[in-house]
Amino acid sequence: MAEKGPLKISAKELTSGLVHAKDVEVFIGRLAMEEEWEPLGPTPFPSIATLRSWDHLLLSRYKPFYAPFCDYCCLCTYGKCDLSKGRLGACGLDMKAQTARIVLIACCIGAATHLSHARHMVDHLIEKYGEDYPINLGSDIAVEMPHARLITGIKPKTLGDLAFLLNYCEKQVTQCLSAAHTGQEGSYIDFESKALQVSMIDHLAMEIADVAQIVTFGFPKGDPDAPLTWVGLGVLDLSKPVVLCIGHNVSAGIEVIDYLEKSGLGGPGETVEVAGLCCTAHDITRYRDQAKIVGPISDQLRIIRSGAADAIMIDEQCIRTNVVYEAQRVKTPVIAVSDKASHGLPDVSELPIEKIVQMLVSGSTPGVFLPDLEKAGAVVALTAIRMAPIRQKFKIIPDPSQIQTQASQCTFCGTCRRNCPIDLPIDQAVFNAKNGNFELLSMLHDVCLGCARCEQVCPRKIPALSLIEAAAQHKIKTEKYRMRVGRGPILDTEIREVGSPIVLGEIPGVVAYVGCANFPNGGREVATMAREFARRGYIVTLSGCSAMVASYVKNEEGKTIYEEFPGAFDRGGVVNVGSCVANAHISGAAIKIANIFARRPLRANYEEIADYILNRVGACGVAWGAYSQKAASIATGFNRLGVPVIVGPQGSKYRRMYLGRAEDKESFTVYDARTGERVWVGPAPEHLIIALETMEECMVWTAKLCIRPNDTTKGRMIKLTHYVDLYKRIYGRLPPDLHMFVRTEADIPVTFKDEIMQHLKEVGWKPWERPSIDPTLLKRLVRV
């Protein structure tokens, strides 16, 4: 593609009648070409330094809390350097800075992954549809890409514009990553600022990837009534050939479906089952709802070993890295399509389709690398069709009758448990099976991460994961759940409807269940939490693996949350936005509330919008099973935008949280924009990112983290009703910090009025002098 060449300039400060811009390094040519859809805000195309002061403001309240994973640094040849207990490395680095550096590197990996995904997607789509292909999300979405508008000041109109925005993102990721080189940054706060910068870029990259695929592939454009699809290990019709797509980049999966349809073989499920794992699965169902979702990443080994797949197509991200070996064990050929994950397979791009299929079917190669997506679509479909009668769903999960024999070598040495990421009693389960009792094995199926670390370490080579699956055969068949396919963005019309009740607090909050499947107690906890908050009238949004497992618990009538609740972004709605990259629509909705509802200028105005969201939009992310570097950058991107995030106990291994201290009143003061006075607003929200241990604790904190300084009296009362109600149910008492959230008597939930008044009296609470202010952290927004 010929790039429209902008002129790049840098300046410390730019002031004109319309604009006051800091630390600008903008693609002036491009901005000059841009129609004046809104006056340009202060921070177009921000570089690392541009929003540094915002980061420092945030981090002066939410101080980085470090939990190092390792005492050493081993990043350069001076190392390993012991950084424990205050020691410095050979380069002078201390443990806080080193831990922050690792966080930065994780966020860079996360952002780079979404970004290269977006780049691949956009380049592929430009090749297919041309760079002038319009960005059109339908008549109900005028603010098509809130991140793009907010961060860069550009209103993208075509695929070509998206490619241009990716140039900026790529530069930022490079800049941020370079700060991690030995002898560059030395301050943990500035490492964090770069992590925040690159994670903001991550949200823009996700937005680009998802919008590109929505507009070109005809995915739902924010449709609240997007169709229902099937999810679960038991959804496949095994009488048909099965194509299994693993990964996150749906371009290849779509080629399979297109090939089947064009060849008269019908849509997914007609003659060939097309199913997926992880986000590719989400996205094939957004393309055709007859496609199916096997489950999250944790089901990958299970489904491969079950022998269900007759051809496996891998694209990128979250692919089991020994996929070729595992697939070989069940005679399933693997077709790799991304040069980021080619798994040592031979490049067959130059060979004709028939020849490649022959190679795969004959077993002369366990798989191929085929980056030509159209060709790959045909190869995958044909291979599955031809392999099905040969393979006969050959599996390595033993029959239940063989469990006891396979477990008979177990010595109950405990090695498996001591290598299980979540400390499951797998040793006991296998040992019980040796004695003929399979109950514990079968129970572990519901919580096991499917990682097979237990098998790797067993001195007796017992295939513990396969035994779990064998013991759970009877229930796996029934694992079929209804899930609404990813609907993509939130409509501007929905934002207009709910903006006011969210900002005023009358809808108690927006809760986003996002991220991966490293759950401490299985996915059902996510389903339980999501249902609880939907029933309470919160807006529940979901994405990725969490959106899948949220369907795993049915209500009294046998309905999943997607059948029980409407799909609208409204009180009590349950909104599956889609795959990981669709997370940008959740953060995008917060931005849209500030812009569409509150009419805050959007264009290149990051600080003001983030400040608005932090103080007014009661949203909270819950990444209960976050495991990946992408989840690190997604969460950190939410944080920079003022949205708090809860991670599960495994999330403590990200090794950094941003924690406030409620008793530090000074840190929870803000400006009243009307008067310029500093006013204490209570610890709302108390933290920006925190790891919690149990689901019960998580529910209480979710309700609490939705409280915002700007809540109206009625809104605060509603939010406190849920916080107090959950607290009483789980802890059996009133929250001890209630006095920090009750501003006047009118804030007190009616249902608990007497009890709360009594409690407040005991702790010496007095009505606040300034209960209603116009809160901001930014001095420049003070109007006097």
Add this chain to the structure above:
Amino acid sequence: MAMTVKPWQWGNVPGHEMATPVKGDVVAKLIKSAKRPLLVVGGEALREKWGDKLLIDFVAELAKTGVPVVATAHTYRALRERGVEPAAIMTVADVTNRLQDPSWSVDGKGVHDLAIFVGISYQLQSQMLSTLKHFATHLRTISLDRYFHPNATFSMPNLKQDEWEQVLNNVIQVVRG
């Protein structure tokens, strides 16, 4: 000579300096000799067995000897039901965060010299102990779970259930006595 112990989770090897493994009377003596101990209990205490009771029952017994307790996760209700009023309800991250600060104590009565962790899921506990190891050098930590926690100052060396329960019983007796 000190025994060498493998961390409970094999991969959890933080560095060359790991917790001093302790069992038998030593555990009880360490707690008894602390001037300002703080007991931090987590959600696993509601699931782990202690004889025919739960680990939370042990925690309640220990708390009744006068050791202030911070109820993390959702352990508060169970402690109350056992007649213990915790000094605070916090997340484990919140109490760990504050323990780094030598000017903080749960009751305002002076800096803590021993943080006793018990019943907190292994990985999360390990991370919190790591924070304190690196950034709270004024503080000693001990894990009362039966799993070896290399990031603590003192930890049990992966004891068998009965041996571990004996240690805990001994703690109650000595601290009471």
